[in-house]
Amino acid sequence: MDRLINIAAPPLDTEEARARREADAPHSPVASFPGETLRLDAGLVLHDLQIAYQTYGEPNAARTNAILVCHALTGDQHVANVNPVTGKPGWWETLVGPGKPIDTERFYVICANVLGGCMGTTGPSSTNPQTGRPYGLDMPLVTIRDMVNAQAMLLDHLGIERLLCVAGGSMGGMQVLQWVASYPERVVSALPIATAARHSAQNIAFHEVGRQAVMADPDWHGGHYLQFGVTPHRGLAVARMAAHITYMSDQALHRKFGRRLQDRALPTFGFDADFQVESYLRHQGESFVQRFDPNSYLYVTRAMDYFDLAAEYDGVLANAFRGSKTRFCVVSFTSDWLFPTQDSRAIVHALNASGAPVSFAEIESDKGHDAFLLDEPELSDITRGFLDSAAKTAGLPVARDR
């Protein structure tokens, strides 16, 4: 097995130890809610919730300029600063920062690690205060709505009553939709990108493959690997490799790698990474396991699987947005086959049916689902225009000329 998938990641090396520390003592401000409980969709109650978050910019006097950014499956709260675990730039620095479309000189931008995550918000790798040991699988399953309810507690903690905008891509977009459904009066505008109102059967299937890879790794130990001082890094790496394919497009893979060989002129007639695309995927798998908790991967993928917004509203998605005054801008990408345009269109049709003001743009890109994280000038222009008009409606000062 080791020879076939040669992923060099010794258990709990220094980087991993660093990542592990983030779960309890993150490099981020932490909001804790002693004595408060969070009632979960699973029917259980979570005590001693902790939320790790980052903020950028300053709230105005009326506290009307706050924008909540929601991160995707393997993202975190480090939107626009150097990531303390990877040392890489924030995951949405293309869009968030001073003078950027989500302008931190105008807006007060907040991003929290999701419930079930591993970067400081309560999740399976956090220490269970009742046992003093990591939760592991004792952590109750969480849903997208639970994540949003936790974020609402954070906003109360920060003294933000209304959000000028909630924005996010992929699973972040699911949270955006849930925000408007759960707290319509708290959201002035919503920017769901490359997302869907329900996770498709195909996407649940991909997630199941990933989870099975993690759970099939003997180092998973039924979810209690931390107590054994190991981590199912092989399983998680395979999960990441499979998932990574779904984030790209055939076209982009061809453009980037084609059938080119990796540092060799001829195939080796073995199972080494002959092709550049193999080498790339292995690298993606290896670097992912350095920063992400395997149990978190199980929990957060599960939360996405369970997401079906219409189900909460008698199967009619339009009912989720009925009476909402929130302005929407829905964005999809032509080559995204994980959250294809038809998913976005279904959201738009529901919004039309409910009478909500909505814009919808499909952006031409060959970069697949990942396009929402990459430098897409049209996404920048649309985001800027949408936020400018939302800010105008909310009576904020106009943007200064750039």
Add this chain to the structure above:
Amino acid sequence: MTGFAWTRAQPLDETAVRTSGGRVDLVVVAEMVAPGSRVLDVGAGDGELLDLLATTRGCDARGIELSREGVNAGVARGLAVIQGDADVDLAHYPDDAFDYVILSQTLQATRRPRWVLEQMLRIGSHAIVSFPNFGHWRSRFDLVVHGRMPVTENMPIAWYETPNIHFCTIRDFVELVEVLGARMERAVALDSSGHRVRFNMPWWVWNLLGEQAVFLLTRK
């Protein structure tokens, strides 16, 4: 068919005409819209009319546009525009969702003009339709004298490349309105220099002199 009593709408101020960049048909359309109403512009282009309606009429103006470039330009201007196809997407709007549904210079490019008009009258209490008149004397001249499909300022693209697949004349349109059982509230014809055909005339004169026509329809 008899002549139609042309009634004068509330004129827009000069700024409005200027911002419309000289497209008189857009001003004519905007003048038919009551201030503060809910409007859907089908085939919104880059959002020029939406902008005009929002800024000068205080309308809640939304648009549908087929071209990605048009949509992205409109959304970047802060307008509520969705990427969609009039021939398909109008079905997804509920009854009476808007006060006005506008089809500006787009009817001739739809695959199902009759269906589109029916949907417009279902979704909105008013429908406003503007289209190039194929019955204009110049078109007839091109056909009869030159024996060729007309190419004019309003119809600038050659027959083999034009997206305009359903041209009609003013008389044709009036007939369709009758078939649909809709009521004509107002009609304006614009001559080739963009001026209104000012007088009450029989339809055949309008059909000859009007290069473009704008109709305001309601359900009977």
